[in-house]
Amino acid sequence: MLTAAKYEKKLGAATREAFGRTLLELGRENPDIVVGDADLTKSTMTTYFAKEFPDRLFECGIAEANMVAIGAGLALAGKIPFVSSFSAFVLTKGFEQLRVLVAYPNVNLKVVGTHSGISIGEDGPSQMSVEEIALACALPNFVVLSPADEVATRWAVRWAAAHQGPVFIRTGRPKAPIVYNSDAHFEMGKAVELVPGSDVTLLATGLMVAEALLAAAQLESEGISARVLDIHTIKPLDEEALERAARETGALVVAEEHLVDSGLGVRVAQALAKRCPAPVEFVGLHGYAESGSPDELLDKYGLRAANIAAAARRVLARKA
Amino acid sequence: MERTQDPAALASICKQIRRHIITMTGAAKSGHPGGSLSAVEIVVTLYWDVMRHDPARPDWPDRDRFILSKGHAAPVLYAALAECGYTPKETLNTLRKLGSIYQGHPDKRFIPALEASTGSLGEGLSLGIGMALAARLDRRDYRTYVLLGDGEIQEGQIWEAAMFASFHKVDNLCAIIDYNKLQLDGFVKEILDLEPLADKWRAFGWHVIELDGHDIPALQKAFAEAAATKGKPTVIIAHTIKGKGVSFMENSPKYHGVAPTPEEVELALKELA
Numbered sequence: 001m002l003t004a005a006k007y008e009k010k011l012g013a014a015t016r017e018a019f020g021r022t023l024l025e026l027g028r029e030n031p032d033i034v035v036g037d038a039d040l041t042k043s044t045m046t047t048y049f050a051k052e053f054p055d056r057l058f059e060c061g062i063a064e065a066n067m068v069a070i071g072a073g074l075a076l077a078g079k080i081p082f083v084s085s086f087s088a089f090v091l092t093k094g095f096e097q098l099r100v101l102v103a104y105p106n107v108n109l110k111v112v113g114t115h116s117g118i119s120i121g122e123d124g125p126s127q128m129s130v131e132e133i134a135l136a137c138a139l140p141n142f143v144v145l146s147p148a149d150e151v152a153t154r155w156a157v158r159w160a161a162a163h164q165g166p167v168f169i170r171t172g173r174p175k176a177p178i179v180y181n182s183d184a185h186f187e188m189g190k191a192v193e194l195v196p197g198s199d200v201t202l203l204a205t206g207l208m209v210a211e212a213l214l215a216a217a218q219l220e221s222e223g224i225s226a227r228v229l230d231i232h233t234i235k236p237l238d239e240e241a242l243e244r245a246a247r248e249t250g251a252l253v254v255a256e257e258h259l260v261d262s263g264l265g266v267r268v269a270q271a272l273a274k275r276c277p278a279p280v281e282f283v284g285l286h287g288y289a290e291s292g293s294p295d296e297l298l299d300k301y302g303l304r305a306a307n308i309a310a311a312a313r314r315v316l317a318r319k320a
Numbered sequence: 321m322e323r324t325q326d327p328a329a330l331a332s333i334c335k336q337i338r339r340h341i342i343t344m345t346g347a348a349k350s351g352h353p354g355g356s357l358s359a360v361e362i363v364v365t366l367y368w369d370v371m372r373h374d375p376a377r378p379d380w381p382d383r384d385r386f387i388l389s390k391g392h393a394a395p396v397l398y399a400a401l402a403e404c405g406y407t408p409k410e411t412l413n414t415l416r417k418l419g420s421i422y423q424g425h426p427d428k429r430f431i432p433a434l435e436a437s438t439g440s441l442g443e444g445l446s447l448g449i450g451m452a453l454a455a456r457l458d459r460r461d462y463r464t465y466v467l468l469g470d471g472e473i474q475e476g477q478i479w480e481a482a483m484f485a486s487f488h489k490v491d492n493l494c495a496i497i498d499y500n501k502l503q504l505d506g507f508v509k510e511i512l513d514l515e516p517l518a519d520k521w522r523a524f525g526w527h528v529i530e531l532d533g534h535d536i537p538a539l540q541k542a543f544a545e546a547a548a549t550k551g552k553p554t555v556i557i558a559h560t561i562k563g564k565g566v567s568f569m570e571n572s573p574k575y576h577g578v579a580p581t582p583e584e585v586e587l588a589l590k591e592l593a
Contacts, residue, residue, distance in 0.1 A: 034457065076436055078458075081450075
C-alpha cells in the first residue's frame with residue numbers, strides 16, 4: 001500500500017498495448033484463443049496476435065455487428081474469442097448483437113474496447129467513447145473491467161480468458177500512468193485500496209486512478225486524509241468496500257472518464273443508497289468533448305487531480 | 321427418429337410437422353404459423369436426411385449445426401426437434417406459455433440442443449460463419465446451415481456476413497432463404513423489394529441455387545450440390561408459399577403473426593389429415 005505523498009506519476013504502456021501483448025501470450029498458451037478485429041488491428045494492438053497467429057485472427061473489415069456475431073458463433077462452437085475495436089464502435093454498432101447473441105444466452109465472448117474516454121485526443125468526439133460504462137453495464141451476465149494501468153490490464157485480460165461468460169474490458173489509447181507493481185494482486189469484483197484514509201474516499205477507475213492518487217497527495221498536504229479505491233471491476237461493483245468507505249469516511253468522490261449521468265458514479269450512488277447513504281460528488285464528463293491533445297482535454301474537461309481534490313473539499317463541506 | 325431419403329416418407333413427416341405447427345400456435349393463441357409452414361420441407365429434409373446429428377448426443381462435436389435465423393418460425397423447429405426426439409412431444413402445446421421450454425423464439429437456456437438463441441433478425445448468418453470458422457480451425461468436417469427469412473435479409477448485417485463468408489471462402493456454410501414473399505407489413509416486393517435476389521448473392525461471391533422450397537428431391541439435390549461446392553459458400557433461394565399446406569393460410573399476410581382460431585385449427589387439421 002502506498003502513502004499518498006509517495007505517489008509519483010510515471011507513464012507506462014498504454015492499456016491497449018498491454019491488452020495486445022497479453023493476448024499474444026494467451027494465444028501461445030491456448031490454441032482456442034481466437035480474435036476478431038474490424039480494420040483496427042494496428043490501433044487495438046491485436047496486430048501482435050495477428051502476426052503470430054494469422055489463421056486465428058479474423059479480420060472482419062469495417063463491420064462491427066458482423067464481428068460481434070461471428071465471435072458469438074465461434075464461442076458457441078467452443079472457441080474463446082476476443083473481439084476488439086474502438087469502444088465507441090464495438091459497443092454501439094455491436095450492441096444489439098451483444099444483447100441478443102451474447103448477454104441473453106450468456107455466451108463466452110470477450111469484448112475489448114480500446115480508445116476509451118476523451119483521452120483518445122485529436123480524433124474528436126465521433127471516436128470518443130463516453131457512454132460505454134452505461135452500455136456495457138446494461139447487459140446482464142457481462143463482467144465489466146476497467147483497468148488502470150499495464151499491470152491491471154494484464155490481469156484483466158487473463159482473468160477474462162479464464163472466465164466462462166461474457167466480459168467487457170475498457171482500455172485506453174495514451175500511455176497510462178503506472179499505478180501497480182508488477183506483482184500486484186487483483187480479484188474480480190474487489191476494489192483495490194491504494195491509499196488508506198479516514199476523512200473522504202476517492203473512487204476512481206481507469207485513467208482517473210492516477211489522478212485520484214495525486215489528489216490524495218494534495219489533500220494530505222492540506223491535512224485531509226483521503227482513501228483511494230481503484231474500481232477496476234465496474235460490474236459487479238464491490239459494494240462491501242463502498243459501504244465500508246461510506247461508514248468509515250462518511251464522504252465520497254467518484255472520478256471517471258465517462259459521462260457522469262450514466263457511468264460508475266450512478267452505480268456507486270445506487271449501491272450506497274441501498275447500503276449506507278452518504279454524500280457523494282461526481283467528477284466526469286457532462287457532454288461531448290472536442291479535438292485536442294489528451295492532456296489538454298483532460299485539463300479542459302476537468303478530469304485532473306485538482307478537480308478531484310476540489311470535489312473532495314466540496315463533499316467534506318456537505319459531510320454531516 | 322428414423323432417418324430417410326425417401327421423398328414420400330419425408331413428405332409424410334412434413335405433414336405431421338404441419339399438424340404440430342397448427343395445434344401449437346392454435347393452443348398458444350399467438351405466434352407465427354405462416355413462416356413456419358413455408359419452411360417445413362427445408363427443415364424436414366435437413367433433419368431427416370441431410371444433416372449429421374444424433375438426438376442421443378446433442379453435444380456431439382461433429383454434428384452439423386442448424387441456426388434458425390428467422391427465429392419467429394420457432395414452431396417448425398420445435399416440432400422437428402420433438403419429432404426427432406430432442407425434446408418432448410407431449411408439451412409442444414405449451415408453446416409461448418410461462419415456464420415452457422418452447423419459448424416464443426428459440427431460447428438455448430431452455431433447450432440446450434438449440435445451437436443458438438435467435439429472434440432478432442439479421443444476425444444468424446454471422447453466427448453460422450463463426451461456427452463454420454471454428455470447424456475449419458478444429459479440422460472438423462461438420463457443416464453449418466442457416467435458415468433466413470426473406471424479409472430478414474433487408475437487414476444490413478446479412479450483407480456484411482455475405483461479404484465476409486465469400487471473401488474467406490467459408491464453403492462449409494450453407495444459407496437457405498425461405499422466400500415466401502411475405503413479411504409482417506405485407507408483400508416483400510412492396511415493402512422493400514429484394515430483387516434481383518440471385519444476382520445480389522452472386523455479386524457477393526456465393527454459389528446460388530434457386531428451387532421450389534417445397535420440392536423435396538430438389539432440396540436433397542441442392543444440399544448435395546452445396547456440400548460439393550468448394551471455395552465459396554452456397555445460398556439456396558427457396559421459393560416457398562407462406563402458410564403452405566393450409567388453403568386459407570396460403571399467401572395470406574394475415575398469418576404472418578396471427579394464430580389460427582379453434583375453428584381454423586379444426587379446418588386446417590382436416591386438410592392436413
